[in-house]
Amino acid sequence: METTILISEFFVFGDDFEHLGDGTLKTRETLDKALNEFEFYKKYPALKKENLRKLGVCSYEAESNIVIHAKFGIIKTYANENKIKTIAKDIGPGIPKLLLALTPGFSTASEKARKLGFGAGMGLKNIQKISDFFIITSKYGKGTYLTFEIWNEEINREGIKMKIKDLIKELQLEILTKYNEEILEKNIEEAYACDLLSRVLAKANEESTWITIQTNVNVVGVAVIKRVPIIIITEGEPVPEETIKKAEENSIIIARTLNTTFELSGKLYTLLEKETK
């Protein structure tokens, strides 16, 4: 049974720019301490930092929206092992066109707000972008209700991961680069198979394994940008010395297989799927 605790509850007053952010900073401080009580964050301290920041940004945006537009509002934040949840309610003018308010750059903020560095028209969009769950409803002339959640994706993802060293063993890959043992302990969650560098840049998720037949030195450049820890070259393609050297400089592993991209992708897919079950 998971316990949900109320982290903070604070009032926000319209046009009170002087105290804007105080509530969020206080929430962040309390949350910082409260999260230490959860086993999960003891296991993943880095995630705590990330979630604190996400919550901070969203809460700050919600708070500034009330200060800029509404008369009065209240912001409550709850947390449990799985997620952090915030509810922001206000009495104010409401948002006549919600879709428009979610358009980046659209803003009805006052000159005063803009002078202080707010009202760029990014707030709601930002909350939507960062949070894992986001609802906004508004009644014109009455007020706005906003709720968002930050989830512990790690919990949901747990089990899908696979260590690089297991992956190399299972797929019987030949490692071409020198590496240190640390990299082998890294976790792999997913892979992307593609031979077009520009497409990988645009589409591949960061930190995926990359399966390709390309061996020129630019491959490493793309891998660095997308933080790819391991590149798997298929069909036993020869890899130029230059590429290997560059990969070693950037601590990226290049591994090779005689399989085709199709075969390797299939095997890897099965492996990652098995881990999930």
Place this chain on the structure above:
Amino acid sequence: MRVEDIIKIVDAEILQSVGNWEANIKYGFAADLLSDTLFVISREEEAILLITGVTNPSVVKTAKILDIPVVLIVRGKPVEQATIDLAKKEQIILLRTKNIMFVTCGLLYKEGLQGAPWKLQY
């Protein structure tokens, strides 16, 4: 890049020195709109330098929320005492340079400070 290096490169004065001087600053971000700052650098792990002309306490609150260790005020703008006091409390180093924002960014970029990574995702 160390905080000391930044001070040397842009000839900055220290307005508030309590904070993390060990930070290894890899990226820079310059903006006068705090909302834009919140939008762009809300997910980055590495230490970022915020270059801005905003001098009210909100800039410190923004920095705190984004885990930004150092804020550099440009154009030699006078800074409110309240901002300095809050920065001390929140342990955010506050620097000020007489250079305009363009020159400040140029100097730091030339010395190897990179732009904060971000992809267009409106």
